[in-house]
Amino acid sequence: MTPREAIAKTESLWYEGKSPQEIVEFQLYEDRQCMPLELYQEAVVKVLGRPVFTHEYKEPEKLIAEYEAVMAADGSQSKQGHEMA
Numbered sequence: 001m002t003p004r005e006a007i008a009k010t011e012s013l014w015y016e017g018k019s020p021q022e023i024v025e026f027q028l029y030e031d032r033q034c035m036p037l038e039l040y041q042e043a044v045v046k047v048l049g050r051p052v053f054t055h056e057y058k059e060p061e062k063l064i065a066e067y068e069a070v071m072a073a074d075g076s077q078s079k080q081g082h083e084m085a
Contacts (some may be wrong), residue, residue, distance in 0.1 A: 021043075028064055029064070047067065049070070
């Protein structure tokens with residue numbers, strides 16, 4: 001996603017009305033931030049069930065692995081390699 005596309009996505013308010021899982025499912029796999037960080041962080045905390053600190057976003061592969069483990073434990077299917085959103 002280009003910077004311009006990320007800005008357009010953010011301005012579309014795509015995240016309004018989405019569940020925390022839907023937000024995480026998209027934003028976690030996207031390199032560019034497409035929503036307010038505070039709302040994204042709230043969603044990650046709810047989905048992972050633990051406090052998530054700002055520095056953890058610098059290593060998204062760890063959060064992705066944790067998210068996929070949580071989804072697998074719940075019997076949900078994760079979108080590994082979800083880069084097409």
